[in-house]
Amino acid sequence: MRPRRTWVGVLVAVLLVVLAFASLFVGVSDVSPSSVLTGGPDSDAAFLLVASRIPRTVAVLLAGASLGIAGLIMQMLVRNKFVEPGTTGVSEFATLGMLATMVFLPGLAVVGKMGVAAVFGLFGTWVFLRVVRVVPVRQLVLVPLVGIMLGGVVGAVTTFFAYRLDLLQSLGQWSQGSFATIMQGRYEFLWIAGLMVVLAWVAADRFSVIGLGEEFATNLGLDYRRVVAVGMVIIAVITAAVLVTAGMIPFLGLVVPNIVSLIIGDNVRRSIPWVAGIGAVFVLACDLIARVVRFPYEIPLGVIVGIIGAALFLWLLLRRRSRAH
Amino acid sequence: MLTDPVPTESGALPEAGLHRSRLGVSWARPRVRLGVLGAAVLVLTAVYLFTAVPGSLSFALEVRSLTVVAMLVVATAVGVSTVVFHTITQNRILTPSIMGFDAFYVLISTIIVFFSGSAAFLGFDQLTLWLVQVVVMVAFSVLLFTWLFGGKRRSLHLMLLVGIVLGTFFRAFTEWMQRMLDPLDFQVLSDAMFASLTRPDEMLLLLTTGLVVLGCAAVVPLLRVLDVLTLGEPAAVGLGVDHRRVVMVLFASVSVMIAASTALVGPILFFGLIVANLAYSYAGSFRHVWTLPTAVLIGVICLLGGQLILERLFGFGGTLSTVIDFAGGLFFLYLVLRKGAR
Numbered sequence: 001m002r003p004r005r006t007w008v009g010v011l012v013a014v015l016l017v018v019l020a021f022a023s024l025f026v027g028v029s030d031v032s033p034s035s036v037l038t039g040g041p042d043s044d045a046a047f048l049l050v051a052s053r054i055p056r057t058v059a060v061l062l063a064g065a066s067l068g069i070a071g072l073i074m075q076m077l078v079r080n081k082f083v084e085p086g087t088t089g090v091s092e093f094a095t096l097g098m099l100a101t102m103v104f105l106p107g108l109a110v111v112g113k114m115g116v117a118a119v120f121g122l123f124g125t126w127v128f129l130r131v132v133r134v135v136p137v138r139q140l141v142l143v144p145l146v147g148i149m150l151g152g153v154v155g156a157v158t159t160f161f162a163y164r165l166d167l168l169q170s171l172g173q174w175s176q177g178s179f180a181t182i183m184q185g186r187y188e189f190l191w192i193a194g195l196m197v198v199l200a201w202v203a204a205d206r207f208s209v210i211g212l213g214e215e216f217a218t219n220l221g222l223d224y225r226r227v228v229a230v231g232m233v234i235i236a237v238i239t240a241a242v243l244v245t246a247g248m249i250p251f252l253g254l255v256v257p258n259i260v261s262l263i264i265g266d267n268v269r270r271s272i273p274w275v276a277g278i279g280a281v282f283v284l285a286c287d288l289i290a291r292v293v294r295f296p297y298e299i300p301l302g303v304i305v306g307i308i309g310a311a312l313f314l315w316l317l318l319r320r321r322s323r324a325h
Numbered sequence: 326m327l328t329d330p331v332p333t334e335s336g337a338l339p340e341a342g343l344h345r346s347r348l349g350v351s352w353a354r355p356r357v358r359l360g361v362l363g364a365a366v367l368v369l370t371a372v373y374l375f376t377a378v379p380g381s382l383s384f385a386l387e388v389r390s391l392t393v394v395a396m397l398v399v400a401t402a403v404g405v406s407t408v409v410f411h412t413i414t415q416n417r418i419l420t421p422s423i424m425g426f427d428a429f430y431v432l433i434s435t436i437i438v439f440f441s442g443s444a445a446f447l448g449f450d451q452l453t454l455w456l457v458q459v460v461v462m463v464a465f466s467v468l469l470f471t472w473l474f475g476g477k478r479r480s481l482h483l484m485l486l487v488g489i490v491l492g493t494f495f496r497a498f499t500e501w502m503q504r505m506l507d508p509l510d511f512q513v514l515s516d517a518m519f520a521s522l523t524r525p526d527e528m529l530l531l532l533t534t535g536l537v538v539l540g541c542a543a544v545v546p547l548l549r550v551l552d553v554l555t556l557g558e559p560a561a562v563g564l565g566v567d568h569r570r571v572v573m574v575l576f577a578s579v580s581v582m583i584a585a586s587t588a589l590v591g592p593i594l595f596f597g598l599i600v601a602n603l604a605y606s607y608a609g610s611f612r613h614v615w616t617l618p619t620a621v622l623i624g625v626i627c628l629l630g631g632q633l634i635l636e637r638l639f640g641f642g643g644t645l646s647t648v649i650d651f652a653g654g655l656f657f658l659y660l661v662l663r664k665g666a667r
Binding site: 082127130131139141142144145146148149150152153154156157159160163164168169172175176250251299300302303306307310313314317318 | 416418419420423480482483485486487489490491493494496497498500501503504508511515519594595647648650651653654655657658661662
């Protein structure tokens with residue numbers, strides 16, 4: 001097992017570097033390594049690289065890595081492999097928060113929008129955890145089902161208001177993620193999401209213990225509630241940061257941790273860098289596909305991730321024995 | 326939570342501790358409760374048909390009676406299918422519409438607008454559209470069902486989740502197409518995306534009524550079997566129920582009814598949830614003989630009453646479905662936070 005795992009790790013690292021490089025040099029304007037080097041720091045190519053390509057690549061990396069982590073933490077808190085912010089109503093609550101800022105505080109700075117979205121997302125996480133407490137733990141598939149239902153409800157509420165206020169098409173912007181408009185000065189909040197990844201890594205072992213259940217964690221001397229609260233904050237902040245900058249990216253937080261647990265098992269501390277790495281690679285690859293399929297136009301990243309993510313999710317669902325539901 | 330009173334040997338329900346009025350009518354009897362609902366429906370219908378007539382009565386009656394029939398049909402489809410669905414999935418906070426029926430409805434409409442423009446969509450033959458939508462939705466749900474329930478796997482929850490994931494997949498696709506529409510086309514499409522119960526097409530109404538009657542006809546002989554299914558699959562099988570066959574019949578009729586009513590009026594997401602859960606607490610019995618008609622009548626009252634209030638008091642009759650979805654959403658949150666997802 002071990003040598004194979006090393007190879008997979010090397011492969012992920014190589015892919016990450018190659019894709020990040022490709023992401024820097026794919027686009028409508030001709031920016032290539034040679035044009036940047038020959039043009040010097042004042043050339044158009046260099047300007048484009050700094051103002052648009054690098055921000056976009058960094059944003060994709062941060063979003064991919066942090067969304068994977070948000071899914072992982074959520075799966076630990078709920079003790080269910082099939083949850084992530086998108087299947088539990090958290091994303092929908094955060095979107096409702098976005099709508100609320102559009103209606104009540106249209107002039108609010110982006111950081112304020114993110115804050116409101118995060119607070120709504122936090123509330124969504126709380127609601128979901130309350131709901132899940134009464135779902136029999138053995139009914140694995142029922143948990144995401146309830147979560148999706150919850151998300152659908154909140155989504156319907158959002159749609160209702162958006163429709164009455166003529167904000168449907170503006171709302172559509174967020175319901176489908178895309179990095180097309182990312183530039184310098186428009187993605188920096190994703191560093192906060194990156195910070196959350198670090199925080200998750202620091203608290204990794206605690207989340208492992210939380211995954212064993214409340215009684216067990218308390219017996220080991222852990223303040224169960226506090227750790228859950230920290231986890232909720234991590235999830236909500238990551239969801240809000242990605243939503244505000246890029247929009248909704250479905251299935252990622254669900255698929256990536258599952259793939260990682262197939263590769264290396266369920267040790268949270270060990271899997272966090274893996275989840276971050278594979279999440280970043282996944283979104284980078286999807287973003288590149290979104291950029292080159294209808295070149296020079298882009299298709300929304302959400303479509304690509306939705307299609308690939310849905311296929312992977314179905315595979316994960318159906319590969320289990322039918323007895324295990 | 327009301328429990329079903331156990332009949333005594335004579336078949337009458339025990340009235341111990343319950344107030345009995347002098348007329349010999351007891352509130353504990355499901356029959357009485359259902360009768361009250363029926364009377365309320367009749368009163369509401371009369372009010373809706375005969376009051377606030379703007380011009381000629383005969384014309385108003387013609388238009389309004391179509392709306393009333395549409396509401397009856399939709400309430401029957403949604404009420405019956407949601408209660409049946411709850412029984413076969415052993416869960417009370419799901420609705421059959423989460424399986425992606427609405428996703429298909431929106432997808433098909435979007436494809437038409439995308440490839441032929443909104444003018445063509447508005448001029449599109451209603452009957453063809455309805456047929457295409459019903460066939461696609463029923464085919465989808467039957468395929469899903471036979472794949473995940475007819476074969477080795479036999480998990481309803483898994484089937485639902487796969488259905489939802491596929492629904493998400495189609496929604497992503499739909500949204501992508503919608504993003505490429507010009508604002509005018511998008512406007513036409515988004516207006517079509519919200520269910521409308523007023524002024525249905527007569528032909529479609531007739532066809533939908535036919536399908537819903539068909540669906541109900543499949544459910545009626547199974548009323549007692551449904552009661553047994555409430556005990557859960559192992560118990561039902563132990564009591565001699567051919568679980569797989571019965572669930573297949575029930576599921577088929579649920580998907581036909583939901584597909585037909587969605588194709589008639591558009592997506593209604595959480596209406597069934599309100600209706601079914603109110604019916605459980607109101608009916609005074611958990612036997613399907615009572616809960617099913619109760620759910621249907623409560624549905625009619627919601628639709629008619631809602632339409633009356635919106636139309637006569639607020640003056641905007643066209644938005645009933647969004648209001649119902651909204652109310653249903655809040656009601657759902659209340660349900661899960663109060664009782665949890667049992």
